[in-house]
Amino acid sequence: MAAGFRALVNSAKKLAIGDSGSKADADTLFPAVDKAVDGDDCDHDCASCSVKYPKGFKIDEEDALYGFVKGWSTHVLVATGKTDWVRDVADEKGSVMQAIDKTKGPRNGRLMLSASNIPTPHHLSDYSEPTTVLLLPAFTIIENVTPATVPALIAEFVGKAPTNASPLAPISLPRAVPAPLPEATPAAFTELTSRPCPHQALILLCSQKTRDARCGQSAPLLRKELQRWLQPLGLYRDLDDERPGGVGIYFISHVGGHKYSANMMVYRRPDAFGVDGVERGKLGEGETVTPKKVAPRKEGEEEGEEDVGAGQCIWLARVKPEDCEGIVKFTVLQGKVVKPASQLRGGFDRAKGLMSW
Numbered sequence: 001m002a003a004g005f006r007a008l009v010n011s012a013k014k015l016a017i018g019d020s021g022s023k024a025d026a027d028t029l030f031p032a033v034d035k036a037v038d039g040d041d042c043d044h045d046c047a048s049c050s051v052k053y054p055k056g057f058k059i060d061e062e063d064a065l066y067g068f069v070k071g072w073s074t075h076v077l078v079a080t081g082k083t084d085w086v087r088d089v090a091d092e093k094g095s096v097m098q099a100i101d102k103t104k105g106p107r108n109g110r111l112m113l114s115a116s117n118i119p120t121p122h123h124l125s126d127y128s129e130p131t132t133v134l135l136l137p138a139f140t141i142i143e144n145v146t147p148a149t150v151p152a153l154i155a156e157f158v159g160k161a162p163t164n165a166s167p168l169a170p171i172s173l174p175r176a177v178p179a180p181l182p183e184a185t186p187a188a189f190t191e192l193t194s195r196p197c198p199h200q201a202l203i204l205l206c207s208q209k210t211r212d213a214r215c216g217q218s219a220p221l222l223r224k225e226l227q228r229w230l231q232p233l234g235l236y237r238d239l240d241d242e243r244p245g246g247v248g249i250y251f252i253s254h255v256g257g258h259k260y261s262a263n264m265m266v267y268r269r270p271d272a273f274g275v276d277g278v279e280r281g282k283l284g285e286g287e288t289v290t291p292k293k294v295a296p297r298k299e300g301e302e303e304g305e306e307d308v309g310a311g312q313c314i315w316l317a318r319v320k321p322e323d324c325e326g327i328v329k330f331t332v333l334q335g336k337v338v339k340p341a342s343q344l345r346g347g348f349d350r351a352k353g354l355m356s357w
Contacts, residue, residue: 024354026066026344030314030337033330039281042330043338045322051225052321054217060259061342065317069256069346069357073109073163075136076100077252078145079118081125083207084216089115089253094127099147106159114252117207119239134250136267137310137350138162138171139197149179149192157194164348164355168270168308171196196307199237199248200272200294201332204265207251212258218319219251222262225321229328233291235273245294247332257345260317266331270311270351276334291333308350311335315345 090101209216274292
């Protein structure tokens with residue numbers, strides 16, 4: 001009876017989501033860790049982890065996860081400097097999120113909108129001030145965004161950006177776009193400017209406690225544990241650290257499925273750290289995996305000429321602090337999934353031309 005009911009619920013969920021992706025099989029979309037390749041401890045939970053969720057932190061452990069998210073083409077993270085928002089971020093009065101929600105969508109497919117804790121330019125949580133937007137999968141930062149410049153943002157950047165289904169190719173978004181504004185607007189804010197995101201990978205964590213208290217509880221705990229594993233590798237980047245390379249960890253608004261908290265989205269550049277092909281289980285004694293470092297841009301060198309943006313987005317759920325070691329070692333560094341059967345919700349791989357949601 002229970003199995004039949006779950007099958008009925010899953011059918012209803014598929015109908016509601018619609019045919020929005022290629023529905024690639026999980027084992028062809030992302031490689032799963034394999035003890036023969038990755039070592040005997042590749043699927044072990046962290047033994048030294050001291051961070052724990054609070055008592056009473058209960059989630060749904062029964063539902064099938066893979067293939068039950070609504071597909072998206074581009075993803076916009078709006079810098080707000082906040083970690084929590086009103087229930088629907090499109091209702092944040094006077095915000096860029098509200099303006100995006102009211103503007104006609106881009107021509108290249110569904111836009112996923114997230115508020116984020118990325119700091120605003122002046123470290124103010126005032127929606128009357130211009131802010132920045134991070135556009136994915138383009139890995140592009142757009143500056144001087146206000147509600148008035150949102151139509152230009154959508155038309156000139158989001159609508160012309162690569163999507164999750166685009167083949168890997170150098171990004172050719174404009175460096176600056178005039179944005180028609182009222183005459184009283186300061187001259188510095190009459191154009192939108194863009195630049196490449198400095199990071200090699202991004203980890204996005206839902207922190208919106210107004211939607212579900214578990215998201216507000218889990219996000220800071222996971223960030224603490226992720227930092228513990230990233231820092232010794234020289235890859236941790238805090239919110240104000242724009243050194244090239246490394247991993248940015250951002251809190252974002254509700255992405256759906258909070259009953260499977262914690263939700264985590266990992267965006268990676270292709271072979272982000274130069275170790276995707278390393279077989280950890282076959283390393284000799286004393287050999288370690290060393291992520292490649294991204295050298296600072298030399299003076300006069302064109303920035304981002306061959307930037308192709310994110311190659312993958314791996315969307316996980318039911319993430320616990322003890323999972324963070326494996327997620328850093330295998331998912332962030334190598335694009336592999338440690339627990340596909342219980343944690344993988346979907347994502348895309350642009351190099352393979354595959355996606356599933």
